[in-house]
Amino acid sequence: MNKTSNTFPRFELARRIEHLLMLLSFSALGITGIPQKFPGSQISVVIVNMLGGIENLRNIHHIAATVMMFGTLYHLLVMGYKIYVERRSMSMLPSFKDARDAWEALIYNFGFSKIRPQMGRYTFEEKVEYWAFVWGTVLMGLTGFMMWNPISTSNILPGEFIPAAKAAHGAEAILAVLAIIIWHMYGVHLRSFNKSMWTGKLTEEEMLHEHPLELADIKAGLVNQPIDPDLFRKRKRAYYPVAGVLAILMLAGVYGFVAVEETALKTIPMQPERLVSAYDPQTPTPMPTFAPTATPASVDAADLTWNSFVGPLFEQKCLMCHGALGGLSLATFEDAMAGGQSGVIILPGDGANSFLIEVQAPGGHLGQLSADELDLVQQWIDAGAPE
Amino acid sequence: MRIQKKGGSPVWASITLPLVGLIIAIAFGLPSTAEAAPAFSPTLSNDECLACHGEPGMSVMLESEEILFLTIDAGKFANSVHNLEEIGCVDCHTDITEFPHPERTDHSLREISLDFYTSCKECHQEEYDKTLDSMHERALAGGDTNAAICTDCHNPHTQARMTHPLTGEVLLLEKVKIPATCARCHNTIFETYKDSVHGENLTENYNQDVPSCIDCHGVHNIGDPTTTEFRVDSPALCASCHTDSDIMEKYDISTDVLESYVADFHGTTVTLFEQRYPEQDTNKPVCFDCHGIHDIKSPDDPEHGIALKENLLITCQRCHPEADVSFPDSWMSHYIPDAEHYPAVYYIDLFYKYLIPIVLGGMLVFVISDMVRRMINKKKGASH
Secondary structure, eight states: OOOOOOEEEOSOHHHHHHHHHHHHHHHHHHHHHHHHHOTTSHHHHHHHHHTTSHHHHHHHHHHHHHHHHHHHHHHHHHHHIIIIISOOOOTTSOOHHHHHHHHHHHHHHTTSOSOOOOOOSSOHHHHHHHHHHHHHHHHHHHHHHHHHSHHHHHHHSOTTHHHHHHHHHHHHHHHHHHHIIIIIIIIIIISSOOOHHHHSEEEHHHHHHHOHHHHHHHHTTOSSOOOOHHHHHHHHHHHHHHHHHHHHHHHHHHHHHHHSOOOSOSSOOOOHHHHSOSOBOOSOOOOOOOOOOOOOOOOOGGGOOIIIIIHHHHHHHTTTTSSSSSSOOOSSHHHHHHOBTTBOOOOTTOGGGOHHHHHHTTSOOTTOOOHHHHHHHHHHHHTTOOO | OOOOOOTTOOHHHHHHHHHHHHHHHHHHTOOTTOOOOOOOOOSSOHHHHHHHHTSTTOEEEOTTSOEEEOOOOHHHHHTSHHHHTTOOHHHHOTTOOSSSOOOOOOOSHHHHHHHHGGGGGGTOHHHHHHHTTSHHHHHHHTTOTTSOOHHHHSOTTTOOOOBOTTTOOBOHHHHTTHHHHHHTTBHHHHHHHTTSHHHHHHHTTOOTTSOOHHHHHOSSSOOOTTSHHHHHHHHHHHHHHHTOHHHHHHHTOOSOHHHHHHHSHHHHHHHHHHHHOTTSOOOSOOHHHHHOSTTOOOTTOTTTOTTSHHHHHHHHHTTOTTOOTTGGGGSOTTOOOOSSSSHHHHHHHHHHHHHHHHHHHHHHHHHHHHHHHHHHHHHHTOOO
């Protein structure tokens, strides 16, 4: 293969920078789009973690979208310049020949034809990609706007348009990314590595392979014919103000796109439950109360004996503990007089110093006698504790 | 009875005894609440204790001027799980070995409870360990003595069996009592809960399908429900019942709720957020932000249901104050779009379902045929 040093300019620097911007923003949008389309998948987790969280990821998505919008606006203005001022031929417009080229390429690939179709400046493959990108950018821009600004959108359109926009945005993204992987990767990188988007040039051999008709036009001197300088200047004078106004309008549009609404509060609204004190008890449940045991019918002070009064009183109030159990029995007169572990509890004739009274007087004993009862017991002891 | 460790204990015993225990454990499928039968040798029988403590009217005034009731309702105690499992009074009241009882120095009822409750772990170690991770324990450690301890929820003298001995599931009769138990300290929340679709069905209709407090908050290891972790985990919590078609079928409730939530902006964000910042707050709504927490109503509730557009709008406006009447329609109300519900979304999905394979397929036809053609040409040595 003989190398030819003859090269032909294909993309000027501005086009290449434009391509780079689109390449970067498209990739960023695609990568940051994956977790938003497939939140449950493992790759999404990896991407989210790599980019420092979903909020960051969404910001990157929005910045990339803005870059792409700027790129698109710039592209529109440049196209206006090329078409109006430079009067370039609109070689990117699809034509009937493209359909025929595609068909013939297919026929050739399948072996039904010996000749591959010859194409001009932009092959049908390149046009498919360009117009798919245009379609995708418009659709993604519109649906992206709806999702970015759902309240403004729902003020004009039915609310349903927002989930519909989300559905279209996600599906179109899958189509776009896969189309790039299949169509662009193959056509520009695999089939033969086309470096013209970086170097700006194609060799004569490459031109002959890919764009033979354009090469023929160049050689025939039909491309880039000089323009009359006066006319050129006149057109520029007419175009620049218009382009300036358009640029301002479009920039305002992008600003509106990005900043028109504050969709949601940034803070978390307080849940009423969080304002309820955690400890908020019911009115304390009433504890079980027991009816006080009736004091045995009052007795004649002269007839205070164990059998008439003290015995029955102790049986009712004390035997629960001081019966069969424990260190003191008050079950019988004899037991009571004998005392318990702590010694004698009843000193006949000296109620005040009897241990029984000493224990009961301050109150708080488990089987607490009432003041009246205790008084009577003391009187009984003072009287010699008769049986 | 204790197994005495002897000098020359036979080898078979050291192998077979644990094995036997294991087999028994498997055979009976012991639930988590099962006690490891403690080797108590009660010095006093329950009857001896109840001889006094079964009598009505026993009480003592504490220093705090609170009355400590010392009477045990023998009838209720007889039916308690502790009595049925033959747990003796002194197994818990370990300080009581004789009469008269040793003097206690507690000044108030709360002090007594706080002194006593750790004895539960002698049998319920697993549950006790769980409580150490709980919100209650943290409050208690922080000095809030009102924080619930074992005996605040389970009266050891009356507590009936709570769980099925084989499955470990909470018995219905006990499940219906749970909200009232929590209500002792969380009363306002209980008042809200009992009017909710869940609470009303549990407390009034004894419906076992609805959650009691512990189904969402957990039991023993009850966590802090105001954390981000609880918040971002809550959709999965709700989904544990709401994606169960066995339960939802009975009430004609959709089981697509989680899927449709995650597929939407809010759910997507929460799902992804959780991955990166499990400890940071997100302002994106989870189930309870729209449906309510303890006041959850049926969406079809004629008064409060969020199926009503005006109620839903108010809900949206809590986070989207600028939202207007058609904004709520941007949320598909858990519908999976079809020709009837959200047809625009449905038809767009349908369109792309065909467009994507057609376009990509067409591209592949070109690409693959081009690739093959080039390979054939190369083989033939045919220059272009």
